Amino acid sequence: MFIGAHEVTGSNGQVFGIDPATGEQLDPAFGGATPADLERACALAAEAAEPFAALAPAKRADFLESIAEKIMALGDDLIVRVMQESGLPRARLEGERGRTCNQLRLFAGVLRAGHYLDVRIDPALPDRAPPRPDLRVANEAIGPVAVFGASNFPLAFSVAGGDTASALAAGCPVVAKAHPAHPGTSELIGRAVRDAVAAAGLPEGVFSLIMDSGHAIGAALVADPRIKAVGFTGSRRGGLALLEIARQRAEPIPVYAEMSSINPVVLFPRALAEKAEATAKAFVGSLTLGAGQFCTNPGLVLAVEGEALDRFVIAAGEALTTLPAQTMLTPGIASAYREGVAALTGHADVEIVARGAEGGQHGGQAGLFVTSAEAFLAHRELQDEIFGAASLVVRCPDLATLGTVIDALEGQLTAAIHIVPADEPAAADLLPRLRAKVGRLLVNGYGTGVEVAHAMVHGGPYPATSDARTTSVGSLAIARFLRPVCYQDMPEALLPDALKQANPLGVPRLVDGAMQAG
Numbered sequence: 001m002f003i004g005a006h007e008v009t010g011s012n013g014q015v016f017g018i019d020p021a022t023g024e025q026l027d028p029a030f031g032g033a034t035p036a037d038l039e040r041a042c043a044l045a046a047e048a049a050e051p052f053a054a055l056a057p058a059k060r061a062d063f064l065e066s067i068a069e070k071i072m073a074l075g076d077d078l079i080v081r082v083m084q085e086s087g088l089p090r091a092r093l094e095g096e097r098g099r100t101c102n103q104l105r106l107f108a109g110v111l112r113a114g115h116y117l118d119v120r121i122d123p124a125l126p127d128r129a130p131p132r133p134d135l136r137v138a139n140e141a142i143g144p145v146a147v148f149g150a151s152n153f154p155l156a157f158s159v160a161g162g163d164t165a166s167a168l169a170a171g172c173p174v175v176a177k178a179h180p181a182h183p184g185t186s187e188l189i190g191r192a193v194r195d196a197v198a199a200a201g202l203p204e205g206v207f208s209l210i211m212d213s214g215h216a217i218g219a220a221l222v223a224d225p226r227i228k229a230v231g232f233t234g235s236r237r238g239g240l241a242l243l244e245i246a247r248q249r250a251e252p253i254p255v256y257a258e259m260s261s262i263n264p265v266v267l268f269p270r271a272l273a274e275k276a277e278a279t280a281k282a283f284v285g286s287l288t289l290g291a292g293q294f295c296t297n298p299g300l301v302l303a304v305e306g307e308a309l310d311r312f313v314i315a316a317g318e319a320l321t322t323l324p325a326q327t328m329l330t331p332g333i334a335s336a337y338r339e340g341v342a343a344l345t346g347h348a349d350v351e352i353v354a355r356g357a358e359g360g361q362h363g364g365q366a367g368l369f370v371t372s373a374e375a376f377l378a379h380r381e382l383q384d385e386i387f388g389a390a391s392l393v394v395r396c397p398d399l400a401t402l403g404t405v406i407d408a409l410e411g412q413l414t415a416a417i418h419i420v421p422a423d424e425p426a427a428a429d430l431l432p433r434l435r436a437k438v439g440r441l442l443v444n445g446y447g448t449g450v451e452v453a454h455a456m457v458h459g460g461p462y463p464a465t466s467d468a469r470t471t472s473v474g475s476l477a478i479a480r481f482l483r484p485v486c487y488q489d490m491p492e493a494l495l496p497d498a499l500k501q502a503n504p505l506g507v508p509r510l511v512d513g514a515m516q517a518g
């Protein structure tokens with residue numbers, strides 16, 4: 001672990017990586033944090049909060065870029081360790097490393113551009129009746145953030161992933177809780193961040209990395225009064241547990257939890273008639289990407305029954321049957337997947353269309369299933385996320401019923417519609433209902449492979465996330481860890497630089513309602 005600058009081997013139980021391809025326990029043992037380790041990490045984070053928040057944005061930008069450089073400098077040792085701990089293939093992990101570093105660089109750009117501060121100045125109007133005071137507002141760091149990384153993106157959603165990048169960009173110290181599935185990866189990345197903190201001459205408490213041999217230390221981290229927000233990606237059960245801890249604190253805090261989503265794909269009739277087979281092929285590609293272990297995985301297909309849907313189902317089934325089983329991330333995730341699929345196959349109203357090949361100790365055997373709209377509407381459990389490469393096709397008698405199925409859905413990260421121009425009137429009717437359920441709507445594609453960009457939203461209504469107003473991917477994610485602070489009639493010398501009259505940071509500002517470039 002890294003408690004600030006210090007390398008510490010915890011003495012509160014042990015955490016081992018496991019090679020999911022072989023089931024073999026990987027060396028070394030990582031020690032779990034004691035309550036004293038956690039206390040020290042939180043105390044250091046609290047000490048670092050004020051100076052780190054006050055650091056010039058351009059300096060924080062340099063720091064984020066330096067983290068990216070140090071991650072790249074870990075070289076192949078990093079990739080080899082992540083492969084061992086996750087079972088994910090090299091090409092995927094090299095891509096994910098690139099995404100992680102680009103994410104850090106994206107936030108560096110955000111800091112240099114300055115829009116994130118959302119500076120607004122309403123100059124005093126002393127002659128108005130009643131007089132208006134001088135009002136200045138800018139976004140400021142919320143304080144130390146706890147980050148719980150995801151098992152399924154050991155780089156891009158983990159120790160130096162999106163939540164850490166956006167929190168550090170906002171000026172918030174981070175206490176990261178390593179995911180127990182990849183402790184070695186976490187140590188390597190944690191070392192890169194710790195070294196970047198030191199190289200930038202920042203207070204050591206800007207970053208700590210702790211391990212937890214169970215759930216008690218993670219729970220205590222969320223309960224710690226010095227922590228002001230939480231970022232989490234994982235199961236609904238885990239996310240809800242952290243939300244409950246946060247709610248019961250003397251000072252409740254926001255928990256930004258990304259939890260579960262089945263990402264409906266709506267196949268409109270004309271598109272289905274024209275390109276059922278090609279759509280099916282692309283669908284199976286998205287469904288089985290990374291053994292289906294994406295929260296954006298297309299777990300639900302909605303369409304009107306008939307010859308065209310039959311062609312889609314047959315083509316998807318054929319594509320899927322030939323696929324080998326892929327190693328899943330952890331023994332627990334593999335067995336949760338098998339249980340989820342067993343519940344579907346045992347369901348009286350669900351038919352099996354096709355299964356991929358079996359294989360491997362923790363291999364995920366892909367599956368495609370079909371049910372009726374009537375059954376889907378009657379059985380709420382058919383909406384439960386099955387984390388892996390399984391999807392359920394819902395045959396609807398008509399578009400009106402398909403709309404009713406959409407209305408019955410829980411909140412989702414994404415929905416995809418597949419259309420040709422002749423479907424647009426029907427799509428226009430259903431879009432408002434679909435929009436109410438999701439954070440991102442996409443056309444003729446699938447939600448897997450989220451672009452890290454300024455206009456991305458990777459969020460959505462509950463239970464996809466705990467707060468539909470934000471995103472965990474893209475530059476808008478910085479807003480989670482900021483809050484607006486207004487200064488009224490504050491003397492120039494006491495104002496933060498972002499709000500000084502001369503605009504020393506050169507940031508864009510809304511002055512008396514008119515936008516001024518930086």
Ligand SMILES: NC(=O)C1=CN([C@@H]2O[C@H](COP(=O)(O)OP(=O)(O)OC[C@H]3O[C@@H](n4cnc5c(N)ncnc54)[C@H](O)[C@@H]3O)[C@@H](O)[C@H]2O)C=CC1
Pocket residue numbers: 148149150151152177178179180212214215216218219233234235236237238239241242258259260261294295332333336337386387
């Ligand atoms: N929708 C999504 O984005 C994802 C969903 N999952 C789902 O979660 C299942 C388990 O995967 P994991 O990644 O291990 O998720 P998880 O939710 O069990 O764990 C995520 C993190 O939260 C911590 N944690 C969990 N419960 C806690 C509690 N009560 N108190 C304190 N800390 C707690 C864990 O130690 C870990 O660091 C999968 O089988 C899958 O169903 C997993 C990854 C992503």
Ligand SMILES: O=C(O)CCC(=O)C(=O)O
Pocket residue numbers: 150152153157233293294295296447448449450451458
């Ligand atoms: O599809 C992606 O690129 C990201 C997926 C994701 O956020 C997740 O699986 O947790």
